[in-house]
Amino acid sequence: MVRFAQLVMGPAGSGKSTYCDMIYKHCEVIKRSVKVVNLDPAAEYFQYPLAADIRDLIQLDDVMDDDSLHFGPNGGLLFCMEYFSKNFEWLLEQLDEDSDDDYVLFDCPGQIELYTHLPIMKQLVEQLERWNFRTVGVFLLDAQFLIDTPKYFSGVLAALSVMVTLEISHVNIMTKIDLLSKSDQDNLDKELRYLPPELKIKKLVLGYLEPDVNLLSQNTETARYKKRFFKLNSVLARIIEDYSLVKFHPLNYNDEDSINDALMMIDNIMQYGEEQEVKEPKELDRDEDEDDDLDKHEPYDD
Numbered sequence: 001m002v003r004f005a006q007l008v009m010g011p012a013g014s015g016k017s018t019y020c021d022m023i024y025k026h027c028e029v030i031k032r033s034v035k036v037v038n039l040d041p042a043a044e045y046f047q048y049p050l051a052a053d054i055r056d057l058i059q060l061d062d063v064m065d066d067d068s069l070h071f072g073p074n075g076g077l078l079f080c081m082e083y084f085s086k087n088f089e090w091l092l093e094q095l096d097e098d099s100d101d102d103y104v105l106f107d108c109p110g111q112i113e114l115y116t117h118l119p120i121m122k123q124l125v126e127q128l129e130r131w132n133f134r135t136v137g138v139f140l141l142d143a144q145f146l147i148d149t150p151k152y153f154s155g156v157l158a159a160l161s162v163m164v165t166l167e168i169s170h171v172n173i174m175t176k177i178d179l180l181s182k183s184d185q186d187n188l189d190k191e192l193r194y195l196p197p198e199l200k201i202k203k204l205v206l207g208y209l210e211p212d213v214n215l216l217s218q219n220t221e222t223a224r225y226k227k228r229f230f231k232l233n234s235v236l237a238r239i240i241e242d243y244s245l246v247k248f249h250p251l252n253y254n255d256e257d258s259i260n261d262a263l264m265m266i267d268n269i270m271q272y273g274e275e276q277e278v279k280e281p282k283e284l285d286r287d288e289d290e291d292d293d294l295d296k297h298e299p300y301d302d
C-alpha cells in the first residue's frame, strides 16, 4: 500500500495554508480525495477540514505559559515540534490506517530553521517513509521575492537548503503571482523573454523560473553588495547553478489551470496514479495538448 504526501513548506506568510486550501478545494471539484494535516502549533484558523491537527497534541499557548519552560513564541514552537517528533505515532493514529489511497498535504510552520538545520522535518520524512508514504517537498516562495535580487538570492538559498537537508523529491512554487503588477505578469507570460532588469530573473521555455546566476553575482557599480562579497556571491551562485534544481513554478491561485498544472506536476514526481486510477478532471475541460506539455515539465535536470 503506497500513500502520498506533500510537505508544504516555505517562509512565514509565503502562502502555505492558502496553497493547502486551494489544492483541497480543487480536489473537491475534480472529485479526488485529499487530506490536510496542520503541523503548525501556532496556527489559528483554517478554511478546510483538518484530518489531523498538531494543536490536539500540543498547544503553543500551553508551552509559552508553562512557568518551568519560559519559552517565547519561536522557542515555544520549536519545543512543540520536538515534542511532535517524539510522538509520531499520534499522527499515525489520526490518519486512517486502513486507507489505501491516502494523499496528505502537510501544512508546515513557517520557521525556516525547521527545514535548514534542525532534524525534526527530516525525522518526519523518515517516519513517513516507514509508513510507506511517497513524499515530495513543496517549497513556496512569495513572488515579491522576484523583485529584489538579494531577497531572491536568500529565497533560492533557503530552497536549496531544504532540498539538501530533506533529501526528498522537491518542487519550488512561486506564490502570489497575482500581486505582481500587470506588466510584470505579462512579462512572466512571455516565453524566453527577460523580465524587466529590476526583476533580475529569466523565464525558461519550460515554464519554470530559474535564477540568472550572472545577475546574482554581478559586481557593477550599482550592485548593492560590496566588493568583498563578490567572490562569496560568485561561489554561491555557482553552487545554485551546479545543483540546477532551484527552479520556480509560478502558481496563480486565481487560475484553475495553474492550480491543476501544479498538482499534476507534483503527482508526476510522486508517480501518483500508477497504482490507482486517478479521476480525470473532466470539469476543467482541459485538452490533450496541455497534458502532453506537462509531461515535458519535469522539474529535475539529470
Ligand SMILES: Nc1nc2c(ncn2[C@@H]2O[C@H](COP(=O)(O)OP(=O)(O)OP(=O)(O)O)[C@@H](O)[C@H]2O)c(=O)[nH]1
Residues within 6 Å of the ligand: 010, 011, 012, 013, 014, 015, 016, 017, 018, 019, 040, 108, 109, 110, 111, 175, 176, 177, 178, 179, 251, 252, 253
Ligand atoms: N493575493 C494573494 N494572496 C495570497 C496568496 N497566497 C497567500 N496569500 C495571502 O497571504 C497571506 C498569508 O498566507 P498564508 O496562506 O496564511 O501563509 P502561510 O505560509 O500559511 O503563513 P504562516 O503559516 O503564518 O507561515 C494571507 O493573507 C493570504 O490570503 C496568493 O497567491 N495571492
Ligand SMILES: [Mg+2]
Residues within 6 Å of the ligand: 016, 017, 018, 040, 043, 107
Ligand atoms: Mg499557515
